[in-house]
Every structure is written in C-alpha cells, then in structure tokens.
Amino acid sequence: MYPFTPGSYAPRNGWYVAAFAEEIGEALLSRWILNQPVVMYRTADGTAVALEGRCPHRHFPFGESKRIGDTIQCGYHGITFDAAGKCTFVPSQTTIPGVYSIKRYPLVERGLWAWIWPGDPARADEALIPTLDEIGYTLPGMIPNAFYAMHVKGRYQLLNDNLLDLTHLGYLHGTSIGTPDDAATPEVRDLNERRLSSRRTMLDTPQPPLHMENTDYRGPIDRISGMDFFFPGFHSGIGEQRYPRSHPQAGQIINTSRVWHAVTPATRMTCNYFFAMSATTQERLDRAKITLKPVLDEDSFATEAIEKIIQTMDELPPELMLKSDVTAVQGRRILQAMMDRETLEREGLDAATA
Amino acid sequence: MYPFTPGSYAPRNGWYVAAFAEEIGEALLSRWILNQPVVMYRTADGTAVALEGRCPHRHFPFGESKRIGDTIQCGYHGITFDAAGKCTFVPSQTTIPGVYSIKRYPLVERGLWAWIWPGDPARADEALIPTLDEIGYTLPGMIPNAFYAMHVKGRYQLLNDNLLDLTHLGYLHGTSIGTPDDAATPEVRDLNERRLSSRRTMLDTPQPPLHMENTDYRGPIDRISGMDFFFPGFHSGIGEQRYPRSHPQAGQIINTSRVWHAVTPATRMTCNYFFAMSATTQERLDRAKITLKPVLDEDSFATEAIEKIIQTMDELPPELMLKSDVTAVQGRRILQAMMDRETLEREGLDAATA
Amino acid sequence: MYPFTPGSYAPRNGWYVAAFAEEIGEALLSRWILNQPVVMYRTADGTAVALEGRCPHRHFPFGESKRIGDTIQCGYHGITFDAAGKCTFVPSQTTIPGVYSIKRYPLVERGLWAWIWPGDPARADEALIPTLDEIGYTLPGMIPNAFYAMHVKGRYQLLNDNLLDLTHLGYLHGTSIGTPDDAATPEVRDLNERRLSSRRTMLDTPQPPLHMENTDYRGPIDRISGMDFFFPGFHSGIGEQRYPRSHPQAGQIINTSRVWHAVTPATRMTCNYFFAMSATTQERLDRAKITLKPVLDEDSFATEAIEKIIQTMDELPPELMLKSDVTAVQGRRILQAMMDRETLEREGLDAATA
Incomplete structure (x- = not known):
C-alpha cells in the first residue's frame, strides 16, 4: 500500500505512542491503533493500562463500556475483565470459560507519552523506546x-x-x-x-x-x-x-x-x-x-x-524523487x-x- | 458475511415486516428491503401494495415518482404501472411491450404490520406469518x-x-x-x-x-x-x-x-x-x-x-461463546x-x- | 461499468469541456477530469492552460498551491512548474532533474468553453471540437x-x-x-x-x-x-x-x-x-x-x-428498452x-x- 509493497502499511513490532499520559485517567479512553480498537485507563494504583478495545463475546467497544473499580464491564452483556485482560465475571454463569480473556498490550509511560507495542508482546523490549x-x-x-x-x-x-x-x-x-x-x-x-x-x-x-x-x-x-x-x-x-x-x-x-x-x-x-x-x-x-x-x-x-x-x-504514477x-x-x-x-x-x- | 457463511446475510423466502400498516397510505412509501428498493401504497379500495421500487426502464426510484389513481407514473419518463405491476402506459408509444412489468411482492396486512415476502412468490404461504x-x-x-x-x-x-x-x-x-x-x-x-x-x-x-x-x-x-x-x-x-x-x-x-x-x-x-x-x-x-x-x-x-x-x-477474531x-x-x-x-x-x- | 462493458466508463480520446472560459483566470482552478486532478489558469498573455493537478513529487494538489507569475509553485515543497509543465525551480537543489515535468493537456477555448483532450495529445485535433x-x-x-x-x-x-x-x-x-x-x-x-x-x-x-x-x-x-x-x-x-x-x-x-x-x-x-x-x-x-x-x-x-x-x-437487472x-x-x-x-x-x- 503506497508507498509500501501491497498489503503492508506499518510495522507491528515497534513502540508507538497510544496517547499522551495525561489523557489516560479514570475514564475509558478508546482509540484505534493499527486497525485494532484499543481501550486505555489508569488503575487505582496509577498504572496506565491498554487492553483490546472490543469484547471477545460480541465485538462491543469497551470504550463505550463501564469501568468498575479496576475492571471493565462490557456495556452490552456485562462480561467483565480486569486490568490483566482476564475475565473476572460473566453475568449469565458462575464459571468463567478458560478461553475468556482479552489481550493486554505492553504499555509504558515515558515522558509525556504512553507507548504501546501492538506486535508480539514477547519482543516488547522497553530499551527500544526512545x-x-x-x-x-x-x-x-x-x-x-x-x-x-x-x-x-x-x-x-x-x-x-x-x-x-x-x-x-x-x-x-x-x-x-x-x-x-x-x-x-x-x-x-x-x-x-x-x-x-x-x-x-x-x-x-x-x-x-x-x-x-x-x-x-x-x-x-x-x-x-x-x-x-x-x-x-x-x-x-x-x-x-x-x-x-x-x-x-x-x-x-x-x-x-x-x-x-x-x-x-x-x-x-x-x-x-x-x-x-x-x-x-x-x-x-x-x-x-x-x-x-x-x-x-x-x-x-x-x-x-x-x-x-x-x-x-x-x-x-510513481513519484519523481529529488x-x-x-x-x-x-x-x-x-x-x-x-x-x-x-x-x-x-x-x-x-x-x-x- | 459475519456471522454467516461468506455471501449470505439473510433468507429471502420468509415473511418480513416491510412497514407498519399505518405507514402505508395515499403517498408512495419507499424502503430498501433485502438490497432491493421497494415502493408501497394503498389503492383506492384500501389494499396495501408493494412493488419493485425501481423503474425497469432506467432504474429511477418509484418512491420519488407520482401516484395517479392506483397507478405509479415514473417520475423520469412517465412510464406507468398499475398495482399489479403491469405497465399501463408508455408516453412515447401506443403499444406496450409484453416484457413491461414490475415485480409485485406478496404483501399481507396482519396486526399492526404489513408483511412482505421478498423471495419466490410461489412459496409465499400466509400460514407462515406469525x-x-x-x-x-x-x-x-x-x-x-x-x-x-x-x-x-x-x-x-x-x-x-x-x-x-x-x-x-x-x-x-x-x-x-x-x-x-x-x-x-x-x-x-x-x-x-x-x-x-x-x-x-x-x-x-x-x-x-x-x-x-x-x-x-x-x-x-x-x-x-x-x-x-x-x-x-x-x-x-x-x-x-x-x-x-x-x-x-x-x-x-x-x-x-x-x-x-x-x-x-x-x-x-x-x-x-x-x-x-x-x-x-x-x-x-x-x-x-x-x-x-x-x-x-x-x-x-x-x-x-x-x-x-x-x-x-x-x-x-472468532467470537468467544457463553x-x-x-x-x-x-x-x-x-x-x-x-x-x-x-x-x-x-x-x-x-x-x-x- | 453500467451501461458499458466492465472497466470502461468514458472515452479518453475526445474533447470534453473542462470549464467555462470565464472560470479560468488569475486563480488556480482545480477540477477532477476522467479520474485525474487537473489545474487550470490563465497566463499573463491570456492563454488558458490545463496542467496535471498533482505534484509529481508527493501528489500534493496544485489547486491548493500558489501561482507565481505564470508558474505554479507546489504548496507543499515549493517545486515550481511553468505553463508548459516544465519544472523551473526545485528549492532544495540547483539542477533540475530531466524527468521533472508535468503533463500539459491540450486546452482550446471556443465559445463559452475551454475544451480539454484527456487522451493521447498527438491526436488532439481541434477540428474535432464542435x-x-x-x-x-x-x-x-x-x-x-x-x-x-x-x-x-x-x-x-x-x-x-x-x-x-x-x-x-x-x-x-x-x-x-x-x-x-x-x-x-x-x-x-x-x-x-x-x-x-x-x-x-x-x-x-x-x-x-x-x-x-x-x-x-x-x-x-x-x-x-x-x-x-x-x-x-x-x-x-x-x-x-x-x-x-x-x-x-x-x-x-x-x-x-x-x-x-x-x-x-x-x-x-x-x-x-x-x-x-x-x-x-x-x-x-x-x-x-x-x-x-x-x-x-x-x-x-x-x-x-x-x-x-x-x-x-x-x-x-437489464434495462427494459422502448x-x-x-x-x-x-x-x-x-x-x-x-x-x-x-x-x-x-x-x-x-x-x-x-
């Protein structure tokens, strides 16, 4: 995809700014990042968190959901996830399916910014952040x-x-x-x-x-x-x-x-x-x-x-370079x-x- | 097409609500139904009618056309169709081509609703309406x-x-x-x-x-x-x-x-x-x-x-089911x-x- | 592409009206013509000119650029082209690359109109204009x-x-x-x-x-x-x-x-x-x-x-002809x-x- 080879538009393994640190607070902040919805907030202990911004049940956006303590309760069916992305509550059943979790993105605050790593979390080396x-x-x-x-x-x-x-x-x-x-x-x-x-x-x-x-x-x-x-x-x-x-x-x-x-x-x-x-x-x-x-x-x-x-x-047409x-x-x-x-x-x- | 197999999005052979019965009256009511434009109105004898909402001549929308008695006169070139979908008048010629007709959809009023059958009319069994x-x-x-x-x-x-x-x-x-x-x-x-x-x-x-x-x-x-x-x-x-x-x-x-x-x-x-x-x-x-x-x-x-x-x-991603x-x-x-x-x-x- | 064969929508070798002659003056007039951005203006000697409307460097629109004398200075990096489409100035270097030019479209004023030939310029015979x-x-x-x-x-x-x-x-x-x-x-x-x-x-x-x-x-x-x-x-x-x-x-x-x-x-x-x-x-x-x-x-x-x-x-559906x-x-x-x-x-x- 211009100006890159067809299909490619951005690397995934890299630190990107997801938000200004000051934007992340009590409220759920929703933002699209590399074609994925992401939700961010700050837990009671002050940690900035970035989670998948879409409930894995029916794709409802977490940015339009409800924060309860440090958890997010999906605004649609009430399924609740903690800041680690682990499901903590399913309103319609007492056991929680093992598969029920959402991705937590590596998120690091440095300077004015909160840096996110959209790719393979195993490679999210903080030393790569400027x-x-x-x-x-x-x-x-x-x-x-x-x-x-x-x-x-x-x-x-x-x-x-x-x-x-x-x-x-x-x-x-x-x-x-x-x-x-x-x-x-x-x-x-x-x-x-x-x-x-x-x-x-x-x-x-x-x-x-x-x-x-x-x-x-x-x-x-x-x-x-x-x-x-x-x-x-x-x-x-x-x-x-x-x-x-x-x-x-x-x-x-x-x-x-x-x-x-x-x-x-x-x-x-x-x-x-x-x-x-x-x-x-x-x-x-x-x-x-x-x-x-x-x-x-x-x-x-x-x-x-x-x-x-x-x-x-x-x-x-191809660009004319200088x-x-x-x-x-x-x-x-x-x-x-x-x-x-x-x-x-x-x-x-x-x-x-x- | 999510959540159905690729290509499919809705059955055609089935009764759907096209309008509240009270919406259908003197005026031409236009509505998209299963990716087709449909036009509805009530004839002088009180029958609610649903016809193809697009002139077969040049695709002009009947919803933006003119009602004359129980017929619809296309707002573009004046070609006119009766409530059965049969062409009754072509302004530019005295004979009407045999092919000239539009689809009339089975439409049944029951309760507050007008029910339409978008699929094969031969199967439009009223007993299938709730x-x-x-x-x-x-x-x-x-x-x-x-x-x-x-x-x-x-x-x-x-x-x-x-x-x-x-x-x-x-x-x-x-x-x-x-x-x-x-x-x-x-x-x-x-x-x-x-x-x-x-x-x-x-x-x-x-x-x-x-x-x-x-x-x-x-x-x-x-x-x-x-x-x-x-x-x-x-x-x-x-x-x-x-x-x-x-x-x-x-x-x-x-x-x-x-x-x-x-x-x-x-x-x-x-x-x-x-x-x-x-x-x-x-x-x-x-x-x-x-x-x-x-x-x-x-x-x-x-x-x-x-x-x-x-x-x-x-x-x-696939949905996580409960x-x-x-x-x-x-x-x-x-x-x-x-x-x-x-x-x-x-x-x-x-x-x-x- | 309806009503033509797939892919085709308009001939390129033909005279089309690009603007009313009176629209073309001092200011840069930008217009899409056959899926190409075009820019038009009138030079000091009164000639109406139509050029490619997109800088060949980074695709910035010339319609949003600056006219300097009879030349257009790209509003982005200042690369400048004359009314013949020849590059006359590159702010960042003293020599101008040989390839640096933009297409000048044949443009003829006749009657109230400025006629453009979007296709092969070698065939732009003025005798074909009405x-x-x-x-x-x-x-x-x-x-x-x-x-x-x-x-x-x-x-x-x-x-x-x-x-x-x-x-x-x-x-x-x-x-x-x-x-x-x-x-x-x-x-x-x-x-x-x-x-x-x-x-x-x-x-x-x-x-x-x-x-x-x-x-x-x-x-x-x-x-x-x-x-x-x-x-x-x-x-x-x-x-x-x-x-x-x-x-x-x-x-x-x-x-x-x-x-x-x-x-x-x-x-x-x-x-x-x-x-x-x-x-x-x-x-x-x-x-x-x-x-x-x-x-x-x-x-x-x-x-x-x-x-x-x-x-x-x-x-x-195919059109029903009359x-x-x-x-x-x-x-x-x-x-x-x-x-x-x-x-x-x-x-x-x-x-x-x-």
Missing part, C-alpha cells in the same frame, strides 16, 4: 508540554514523509515556521539502529515569521533545524536560533525548542497524530500552543489532500524492511505450523 | 400501538443476536428495563417449526428502574421475561410483573406488556427496525413510547458500534440453514437450466 | 451566457442518457419545460461522424408552463425541440416556439433558444455538468437563469438517485466503440512493447 535523553526531553531549563492529540484522515506514512523532509517548511509553512533556506540548505544525516537523524545549520538566514514572537530583533540569525526519526513513528525535532556573527550578541541563543511528533496508524488509511513541545518558559509554550495550531492544520491538510488523490486515482528525498527514502526503506521481516516470520510460522 | 394469537396480539384488554419505524446502520443479524440474548437487559439497559437477574436467571427454550422461544422466571427479584413507572410499590417482584423469535425477522416479547409471595397482594399482576420487534434487512449492512407494543391502558403506552425511546437508541447504538468494528478490522449464547446460536443456525437451502435450490436450478 | 456554427452559437441576434458549472454525484453516462432521451421533459420537468407531447411525438434522427442529432416537431401543441414566461398568449403553439450530441460529452439543444396555423400571427416566432449541456466525467461515478444558453435578449437570459435552476436540479436529482440504486443493488431509446442506445454504442478502439490500441501497444 530515551528521554536522546529526544532532548531532559534538557535543563526546558518545560515539556503535551499540545494536541489529533486524528488525521490520511495514512500514517504520509506524516512520516512530511516529517522526514523539512524542505516543506518554507512552503507549506512559509507564513509561519520556515523560509526558503530550509530547503536550500543541505542536511547532514546520521543513521543508527534506533533513529535516522537529519540536521540543517543555516547561518545569517532570515527569521521565519513565527520565530519573531520571541525577540524584537528582526535581522538575520543563525539557525539549527533538525529531526530525529525513531522508528517506527516518533519524530523528535530540534530548533535553535542565535544572534549571527554580525550582531553584538553573536552566538547568544534567542530561542531554543524541542518539538515531538508521534504518528500512530489508526486504520490503514487514517492516523493518530500527537504533537508536544518544550521551551524555556511556560509563557512561550502557551503562545506556541496557539500559534502552531494553524501549522499543524497545514500538515493535516496536506496529508488528507494527498490521501484523497491517492485513493481516487486509478493508477498512481536529492532532498534521501532521508525520506531511507526512512521508508527501514520501515519496509521491518515489515518484510514480520511477513517472513509470519510465513515461517505458518509453514512450521502447517 | 398469527395474532401466537404473538399475544389478541390478549383481552391489551391495546397494541405502533411506536417507531427506524433505520439502523448495522446488519440485520446484529439486532437478531441482540433480541435472542436478553442477558443484555441488565447491562445495556441497566438504567431502564433490566437488572443483573435477567442474565443470572437461566432461560427455558422451546423450538418448533415456526419460532424459537425463550423464557425467564425471576422470583423475588428487584424491579428494573423503568418498571416502577407502573406502581408505587418499590420492593421485589416476581417477573416473567421472554422472547419468541419467528423466523426470519420477527421477535415477540413478553413481560409480566406480579407482587411476590411476601406481599399482601401476592400473585396479583402489577403490569403486563407485549413488545414486538421486527427486523428487516435494508441493505447487506443496514436494516429496518420496527418497534411496537401493547399494554393495558393507552396512558401506559403513551408513557412507554417516550421512556422506551432511549432504550431503543441503546440497541441501535450497540448495533452500529459493532458494525463499525466488524467493517474496520482486517480480520475479525452458555447463554445457546439461543442466539440456535437462531443463527436456523437462519443459516434457510439460506443454505436457498443456495442449493438456486444451484440446482442453475444446473437444470445450464 | 464548431460554433454547428452548435448554433453564431446565430444572429442571439446572446450566449454561461449559467452553471455543477458537480453531480452520478456517472457521466447517466446525464448523456438523460439528454439523449427527451421523452423525460413532460415528466421529470412536467411543471416547467415539457409536456406529454414531447414523448408522444416521434423524433427524427440523423447521425454523422461528429454528432447524433434528434428533432421533434410538435404542431398545435400545448405550451410548457415555463415557456409562457415569454408571451401573454396561452393557446397552443408549434414547437421544435431537439438535441445534437457531439461525442463524447457535449449536447447542443434547440428550442423554437411559433404561433400555430390557427393564430393570426401564424408562423411568427414567439421564442427561440439554444441550450448547451457539457458533461465531463470527474471520477468514474461522478461528473462535471456545465449548462449554458443563448436567447434573444439578456432579460430573457437573466430570467431563464433563475427559472431553469430547478429544472437542472431535477436532472441532477434523477442522476444521483439512479446512481445510488445502481451502486447499492447486488445485481442490476422504441424511444433508439437514440440513447445509438449514443451508447458510439461511446462504447470509442472505448473499445482505445482498449484495442492500448493492448496492441502493450503487445508491441512486450
């Missing part, structure tokens, strides 16, 4: 804030593509956070097992319009912009603006921020999109929450408009390899059990 | 009322499943018409050629909240609850509440009612749902019409929420057998004519 | 006006069928522009390489209600009504009303008009519908623009209602032959290059 250090969450003097949990009517890879190619900043976001220099400046890439990183350093470059919120200075600046893509769906962005060599305060930081984009497939052709950010003051964050909303809307718009074109055309696509293509290849590995393993398993 | 006696329509002192003709965005079998498993009363309708005892009490089943019957007798049981409308008494009661499923889509429900053994008026009836649920496939994944009821006074009926609306909305909600999950998931599912499973098997028989006959016919 | 003379555009004393560019949720052939069978005038439009005589009167057909023509002459016939706008006279008239279908999607209609033989001004024209219906597939199951008209005075046109709107809505309604029936039914269908059937055969030829050529090409 550490708070490597995403710049622990930088001294920086305050992290969860901004928006969104639902976008486009496949998850369209947002990955978006975030792996920041040459769009000066165009899609030309009135806010980017300038043509974002595209004109070559990026430096670095790949390791965990993430694909890219950085641009722009010297003596015009300030993007929105950046002027943070300073009365209107002249050129030095700017660093970059993104680290932690597979399969988390993008940690870096932004730093300094006074340029020509300025009396040369080298001094005007503003620095981290932005975090988590993209999680909802269904095959829709996704969940979680945006968070850190800055040096809460005041800057409060302002950014407002001013960045239209920027996020532009990304959603692009994603949904492209999705519509992909779905409507009979035959989608040098700046190296990062996005590398990101796609890594995801495709993850999916291919899963397919092979599944087939091996099928062959072994055949 | 009799008014067997559905408790003729009980002395009871007044029958048609309440709601609804359209539900879920496959018809989801509502059959709902009505064949009343253990949901104390949960989906826990704030109105059920208590946990509805599930905890074993049911007694009875099957014959015409219907699958189930009954629960609850002694000294708490009153469901809504039942207290009919009495100032707040203590426990004796209660009978049951449903008779007349294949393929009519459910006749019985409800009776009495003062319990501990009460001075022990055995005396507090309230009794009959409810009738008719479920008719509209398309493969949507259905028509007709709800009617009888009670001992019109006042009780008028109140019930209002108080039962949210209850019906809960059933529609469950049906539509499950339908959405079924349609969205890649692979629907002892209380015996009735629903029996009901499904009967419907599946009806569909299998139709398939065999169709194939036999195809073979014979090949 | 001439202004043959569609009655140049009649002395007649003023042509573009009225409505509409989007109809039904396949294009349903509107062709509608326009090739004017027996519907007295029924679908019985309160406005037709009478039963439109159906009862036989039509005279004429076919040549360019168009399929049909005419009806009605003598001493009642006036259609809307025609009385143009005269105080209420009696019968002589009337000519006809349509010329220029393949594959343009219908030129003629209407003329005269005083009848019994009238003192016998033979004198009461009103004459030309109506032009252009039908262009948007996607496989939706279409663009352009309606224009000429009359002898601007006042008559201004009134007709208002009074004909409900008539066009009736046609859209019929198209969309039929489309819905076609899409919902499992098996669409003598009056000869014109429509002839029109369908011509379109099917055009599509068959294209299929053969494509297969020949595939074979040759295999």
Whole structure:
C-alpha cells in the first residue's frame, strides 16, 4: 500500500505512542491503533493500562463500556475483565470459560507519552523506546508540554514523509515556521539502529515569521533545524536560533525548542497524530500552543489532500524523487524492511505450523 | 458475511415486516428491503401494495415518482404501472411491450404490520406469518400501538443476536428495563417449526428502574421475561410483573406488556427496525413510547458500534461463546440453514437450466 | 461499468469541456477530469492552460498551491512548474532533474468553453471540437451566457442518457419545460461522424408552463425541440416556439433558444455538468437563469438517485428498452466503440512493447 509493497502499511513490532499520559485517567479512553480498537485507563494504583478495545463475546467497544473499580464491564452483556485482560465475571454463569480473556498490550509511560507495542508482546523490549535523553526531553531549563492529540484522515506514512523532509517548511509553512533556506540548505544525516537523524545549520538566514514572537530583533540569525526519526513513528525535532556573527550578541541563543511528533496508524488509511513541545518558559509554550495550531492544520491538510488523490486515482504514477528525498527514502526503506521481516516470520510460522 | 457463511446475510423466502400498516397510505412509501428498493401504497379500495421500487426502464426510484389513481407514473419518463405491476402506459408509444412489468411482492396486512415476502412468490404461504394469537396480539384488554419505524446502520443479524440474548437487559439497559437477574436467571427454550422461544422466571427479584413507572410499590417482584423469535425477522416479547409471595397482594399482576420487534434487512449492512407494543391502558403506552425511546437508541447504538468494528478490522477474531449464547446460536443456525437451502435450490436450478 | 462493458466508463480520446472560459483566470482552478486532478489558469498573455493537478513529487494538489507569475509553485515543497509543465525551480537543489515535468493537456477555448483532450495529445485535433456554427452559437441576434458549472454525484453516462432521451421533459420537468407531447411525438434522427442529432416537431401543441414566461398568449403553439450530441460529452439543444396555423400571427416566432449541456466525467461515478444558453435578449437570459435552476436540479436529482440504486443493488437487472431509446442506445454504442478502439490500441501497444 503506497508507498509500501501491497498489503503492508506499518510495522507491528515497534513502540508507538497510544496517547499522551495525561489523557489516560479514570475514564475509558478508546482509540484505534493499527486497525485494532484499543481501550486505555489508569488503575487505582496509577498504572496506565491498554487492553483490546472490543469484547471477545460480541465485538462491543469497551470504550463505550463501564469501568468498575479496576475492571471493565462490557456495556452490552456485562462480561467483565480486569486490568490483566482476564475475565473476572460473566453475568449469565458462575464459571468463567478458560478461553475468556482479552489481550493486554505492553504499555509504558515515558515522558509525556504512553507507548504501546501492538506486535508480539514477547519482543516488547522497553530499551527500544526512545530515551528521554536522546529526544532532548531532559534538557535543563526546558518545560515539556503535551499540545494536541489529533486524528488525521490520511495514512500514517504520509506524516512520516512530511516529517522526514523539512524542505516543506518554507512552503507549506512559509507564513509561519520556515523560509526558503530550509530547503536550500543541505542536511547532514546520521543513521543508527534506533533513529535516522537529519540536521540543517543555516547561518545569517532570515527569521521565519513565527520565530519573531520571541525577540524584537528582526535581522538575520543563525539557525539549527533538525529531526530525529525513531522508528517506527516518533519524530523528535530540534530548533535553535542565535544572534549571527554580525550582531553584538553573536552566538547568544534567542530561542531554543524541542518539538515531538508521534504518528500512530489508526486504520490503514487514517492516523493518530500527537504533537508536544518544550521551551524555556511556560509563557512561550502557551503562545506556541496557539500559534502552531494553524501549522499543524497545514500538515493535516496536506496529508488528507494527498490521501484523497491517492485513493481516487486509478493508477498512481510513481513519484519523481529529488536529492532532498534521501532521508525520506531511507526512512521508508527501514520501515519496509521491518515489515518484510514480520511477513517472513509470519510465513515461517505458518509453514512450521502447517 | 459475519456471522454467516461468506455471501449470505439473510433468507429471502420468509415473511418480513416491510412497514407498519399505518405507514402505508395515499403517498408512495419507499424502503430498501433485502438490497432491493421497494415502493408501497394503498389503492383506492384500501389494499396495501408493494412493488419493485425501481423503474425497469432506467432504474429511477418509484418512491420519488407520482401516484395517479392506483397507478405509479415514473417520475423520469412517465412510464406507468398499475398495482399489479403491469405497465399501463408508455408516453412515447401506443403499444406496450409484453416484457413491461414490475415485480409485485406478496404483501399481507396482519396486526399492526404489513408483511412482505421478498423471495419466490410461489412459496409465499400466509400460514407462515406469525398469527395474532401466537404473538399475544389478541390478549383481552391489551391495546397494541405502533411506536417507531427506524433505520439502523448495522446488519440485520446484529439486532437478531441482540433480541435472542436478553442477558443484555441488565447491562445495556441497566438504567431502564433490566437488572443483573435477567442474565443470572437461566432461560427455558422451546423450538418448533415456526419460532424459537425463550423464557425467564425471576422470583423475588428487584424491579428494573423503568418498571416502577407502573406502581408505587418499590420492593421485589416476581417477573416473567421472554422472547419468541419467528423466523426470519420477527421477535415477540413478553413481560409480566406480579407482587411476590411476601406481599399482601401476592400473585396479583402489577403490569403486563407485549413488545414486538421486527427486523428487516435494508441493505447487506443496514436494516429496518420496527418497534411496537401493547399494554393495558393507552396512558401506559403513551408513557412507554417516550421512556422506551432511549432504550431503543441503546440497541441501535450497540448495533452500529459493532458494525463499525466488524467493517474496520482486517480480520475479525472468532467470537468467544457463553452458555447463554445457546439461543442466539440456535437462531443463527436456523437462519443459516434457510439460506443454505436457498443456495442449493438456486444451484440446482442453475444446473437444470445450464 | 453500467451501461458499458466492465472497466470502461468514458472515452479518453475526445474533447470534453473542462470549464467555462470565464472560470479560468488569475486563480488556480482545480477540477477532477476522467479520474485525474487537473489545474487550470490563465497566463499573463491570456492563454488558458490545463496542467496535471498533482505534484509529481508527493501528489500534493496544485489547486491548493500558489501561482507565481505564470508558474505554479507546489504548496507543499515549493517545486515550481511553468505553463508548459516544465519544472523551473526545485528549492532544495540547483539542477533540475530531466524527468521533472508535468503533463500539459491540450486546452482550446471556443465559445463559452475551454475544451480539454484527456487522451493521447498527438491526436488532439481541434477540428474535432464542435464548431460554433454547428452548435448554433453564431446565430444572429442571439446572446450566449454561461449559467452553471455543477458537480453531480452520478456517472457521466447517466446525464448523456438523460439528454439523449427527451421523452423525460413532460415528466421529470412536467411543471416547467415539457409536456406529454414531447414523448408522444416521434423524433427524427440523423447521425454523422461528429454528432447524433434528434428533432421533434410538435404542431398545435400545448405550451410548457415555463415557456409562457415569454408571451401573454396561452393557446397552443408549434414547437421544435431537439438535441445534437457531439461525442463524447457535449449536447447542443434547440428550442423554437411559433404561433400555430390557427393564430393570426401564424408562423411568427414567439421564442427561440439554444441550450448547451457539457458533461465531463470527474471520477468514474461522478461528473462535471456545465449548462449554458443563448436567447434573444439578456432579460430573457437573466430570467431563464433563475427559472431553469430547478429544472437542472431535477436532472441532477434523477442522476444521483439512479446512481445510488445502481451502486447499492447486488445485481442490476437489464434495462427494459422502448422504441424511444433508439437514440440513447445509438449514443451508447458510439461511446462504447470509442472505448473499445482505445482498449484495442492500448493492448496492441502493450503487445508491441512486450
């Protein structure tokens, strides 16, 4: 499925953001994740739990069910499951069938996020979750804030593509956070097992319009912009603006921020999109929450408009690639390899059990 | 098609409710029935008629056409058909082609309902329609009322499943018409050629909240609850509440009612749902019409929420069955057998004519 | 695809109306044409241009992009194309890849319309566009006006069928522009390489209600009504009303008009519908623009209602044809032959290059 091989759309063995930690509480939170309904809540001892979001009896959604203590009572026939996914009560009989249980997904809270592992739970190694250090969450003097949990009517890879190619900043976001220099400046890439990183350093470059919120200075600046893509769906962005060599305060930081984009497939052709950010003051964050909303809307718009074109055309012509696509293509290849590995393993398993 | 074998979703040879009799009048009433558009009206002599709802010339809907006397004049090119489905007028020519006719469906008014036979008309035996006696329509002192003709965005079998498993009363309708005892009490089943019957007798049981409308008494009661499923889509429900053994008026009836649920496939994944009821006074009926609306909305909600999950998931896991599912499973098997028989006959016919 | 052979829905090698000429200006106009997004605008020198409406880089719609001089700058990553479809600027690199270009569609302005050729550009012979003379555009004393560019949720052939069978005038439009005589009167057909023509002459016939706008006279008239279908999607209609033989001004024209219906597939199951008209005075046109709107809505309604029936039914029964269908059937055969030829050529090409 574009831009992947037919049938594949996202790896299952990987940590995805299921929700902001602050979204998970007393109430049952329901969300589609990789084409499965999932329900989340926080138990009395504060543990965030993610369970299959569908009663195994008649497929009724647990998100529309009732929480009783730490258990979920299905809103339809009252069958009840505890936080481990074990059935604890069947209203119509006194014994509970051995098969009666639902999947509990590995769910780990780290930073602002609750991370879910939709694939084989035996492989859910927490060491694979981005550490708070490597995403710049622990930088001294920086305050992290969860901004928006969104639902976008486009496949998850369209947002990955978006975030792996920041040459769009000066165009899609030309009135806010980017300038043509974002595209004109070559990026430096670095790949390791965990993430694909890219950085641009722009010297003596015009300030993007929105950046002027943070300073009365209107002249050129030095700017660093970059993104680290932690597979399969988390993008940690870096932004730093300094006074340029020509300025009396040369080298001094005007503003620095981290932005975090988590993209999680909802269904095959829709996704969940979680945006968070850190800055040096809460005041800057409060302002950014407002001013960045239209920027996020532009990304959603692009994603949904492209999705519509992909779905409507009979035959989608192959994309014409540019040098700046190296990062996005590398990101796609890594995801495709993850999916291919899963397919092979599944087939091996099928062959072994055949 | 879940929960039936691929391709099958409903028997065609069977009486379904097409409308409340009172809905059929002067105006052309259009309704989808088993994936076919149908048009209904009442002729001058009072006969309710059901015809194909689509002009055989260019597929224009008769529901949007014009009634002229007892005929329907297609709203597009004016081709006119009488109540027998025979073409009586072609505006563009003086002779009427022999092939020009539309299907007239067997339609029988009985009780509050107009019953349609979507399958082979040669088999439309009126004796197969539930009799008014067997559905408790003729009980002395009871007044029958048609309440709601609804359209539900879920496959018809989801509502059959709902009505064949009343253990949901104390949960989906826990704030109105059920208590946990509805599930905890074993049911007694009875099957014959015409219907699958189930009954629960609850002694000294708490009153469901809504039942207290009919009495100032707040203590426990004796209660009978049951449903008779007349294949393929009519459910006749019985409800009776009495003062319990501990009460001075022990055995005396507090309230009794009959409810009738008719479920008719509209398309493969949507259905028509007709709800009617009888009670001992019109006042009780008028109140019930209002108080039962949210209850019906809960059933529609469950049906539509499950339908959405079924349609969205890649692979629907098999249902985990409970002892209380015996009735629903029996009901499904009967419907599946009806569909299998139709398939065999169709194939036999195809073979014979090949 | 109904009513054509499976897979086919419209010829590609043919001139279709893409827009009214007056719609094409400074702003980027986006429109789906034969399942392809197309973008149109007018360059500084006044030339109307139609280009692929989708950036070849990441499929972003050009209709939501930015015009810079005579070029289009993609709203996503800023890649820029000139009016010839040649890439002129890639923000992220200084050289432009040789493959970087988009399709420019042949687009010709003639009369009120901009005509596009979606198929093989080598065959886009302007001589195949209906001439202004043959569609009655140049009649002395007649003023042509573009009225409505509409989007109809039904396949294009349903509107062709509608326009090739004017027996519907007295029924679908019985309160406005037709009478039963439109159906009862036989039509005279004429076919040549360019168009399929049909005419009806009605003598001493009642006036259609809307025609009385143009005269105080209420009696019968002589009337000519006809349509010329220029393949594959343009219908030129003629209407003329005269005083009848019994009238003192016998033979004198009461009103004459030309109506032009252009039908262009948007996607496989939706279409663009352009309606224009000429009359002898601007006042008559201004009134007709208002009074004909409900008539066009009736046609859209019929198209969309039929489309819905076609899409919902499992098996669409074959149409029952009438003598009056000869014109429509002839029109369908011509379109099917055009599509068959294209299929053969494509297969020949595939074979040759295999």
